[in-house]
Amino acid sequence: MKRFKVGVVGCGNICDIYLKNMTGLFSKQLEVVACADLDAERAKAKAAAYGVKAVDVAHMMVDPAIDIIVNLTIPKAHFDVAMQAVNAGKHVYSEKPLTLTREQGKALLAAARAKNLRIANAPDTVLGAAHQTCRKLIDDGVIGAPVAATAFMQCHGHESWHPDPEFYYQPGGGPMFDMGPYYVTALVNMFGPVRRVTGSARASFPTRTITSAKKNGTVIPVEVPTHVAGIMDFANGAIATIITTFDVWAATLPCIQVHGSKGSMQVPDPNGFGGEVKVWTVDKPEWTNVALTHPYPDNSRGLGVADMAAAIESGRPHSANGDLAYHVLDIMHAFHDASSQSRHITLESTCPLPAPQPATSRWV
Numbered sequence: 001m002k003r004f005k006v007g008v009v010g011c012g013n014i015c016d017i018y019l020k021n022m023t024g025l026f027s028k029q030l031e032v033v034a035c036a037d038l039d040a041e042r043a044k045a046k047a048a049a050y051g052v053k054a055v056d057v058a059h060m061m062v063d064p065a066i067d068i069i070v071n072l073t074i075p076k077a078h079f080d081v082a083m084q085a086v087n088a089g090k091h092v093y094s095e096k097p098l099t100l101t102r103e104q105g106k107a108l109l110a111a112a113r114a115k116n117l118r119i120a121n122a123p124d125t126v127l128g129a130a131h132q133t134c135r136k137l138i139d140d141g142v143i144g145a146p147v148a149a150t151a152f153m154q155c156h157g158h159e160s161w162h163p164d165p166e167f168y169y170q171p172g173g174g175p176m177f178d179m180g181p182y183y184v185t186a187l188v189n190m191f192g193p194v195r196r197v198t199g200s201a202r203a204s205f206p207t208r209t210i211t212s213a214k215k216n217g218t219v220i221p222v223e224v225p226t227h228v229a230g231i232m233d234f235a236n237g238a239i240a241t242i243i244t245t246f247d248v249w250a251a252t253l254p255c256i257q258v259h260g261s262k263g264s265m266q267v268p269d270p271n272g273f274g275g276e277v278k279v280w281t282v283d284k285p286e287w288t289n290v291a292l293t294h295p296y297p298d299n300s301r302g303l304g305v306a307d308m309a310a311a312i313e314s315g316r317p318h319s320a321n322g323d324l325a326y327h328v329l330d331i332m333h334a335f336h337d338a339s340s341q342s343r344h345i346t347l348e349s350t351c352p353l354p355a356p357q358p359a360t361s362r363w364v
Helices: 015-022 040-050 057-060 075-087 102-116 129-139 163-170 176-177 179-192 303-313 320-340
Strands: 004-009 030-036 069-072 091-094 120-121 147-154 194-202 208-211 219-221 227-234 239-245 256-260 264-267 277-281 288-289
Touching: 004 015, 004 057, 004 303, 015 030, 015 040, 015 303, 030 040, 030 057, 057 075, 057 102, 069 075, 069 303, 075 091, 091 303, 102 120, 120 303, 120 320, 129 179, 129 256, 129 264, 129 277, 147 179, 163 176, 163 219, 176 179, 176 227, 176 239, 176 320, 179 227, 179 239, 179 256, 179 320, 194 303, 194 320, 227 320, 239 320
Parallel strands: 004 030, 004 069, 069 091, 091 120, 147 239
Antiparallel strands: 147 256, 194 227, 208 219, 227 239, 256 264, 264 277, 277 288
């Protein structure tokens, strides 16, 4: 088994769990050799903590030993960093969203295909225990043919806890582009591609005040919609309703519920790998817990990187692939387009129904 050498670009809030898992849980597949950040001191601190080298991005890109770039930068940097990596002949796994614009996404995927390189993208949470269990329940017909779904992500923004929350209110941020990838990808994982969407979106408050310790009291402008309500018509006929918002103080709505011709299913938070799965069926008309059927119930970020590495070695498609990520990006843009244009948007993109994961680990 080949160990793929990894360079991590971006040493912000999310990088610790990736570094922990790639140097631990997935260390048979991955060898993290370097990290980089615009803040050199931050990169040095992470390098010391995880036993890797701190380098600048330019050095990382020209290092012939590095096979995969894990791109954990803020959204507006995703495209530039990923294209640098592709141009340097490296595979790329990026945090979500894939890119800021559809045009960037298309250009990135085309450049990677031209060089026979892989593009992978978060979220990889759908590869974990809970969401693969939900996929299996649908595939096994436990709730019958999918009819409908609801998905809700509701909070009052991230400025109360995130040390540098400004990017959440800039293009590439907002609740749909920040949290929507988890929810939309989870639905596509269960139902397959979306045919058309409509939606409404607004920015309810023109500014936000940071209350996290580092920048407490700083007022930041809001440049993107912070409440998005959408409808998705899937190619398989199912209809899903989604709300993502940074504008509510409290809510009790479920993360995701799926309804079929024979029953219903409660799907846990798609921002996690585990959680409680429940079903209600006509044969057993009460909510019943279902034991998880697949591995990785804990926070296993980096799973998508390990899967891509194994797929490169074996020649099979990888799971958190660029076509899926681009379709999700297209859907999210279409919600905003539908709102501004007051119409349904028929999607130009599609992707195959993602393949289910095996019930035993491929990688460890």
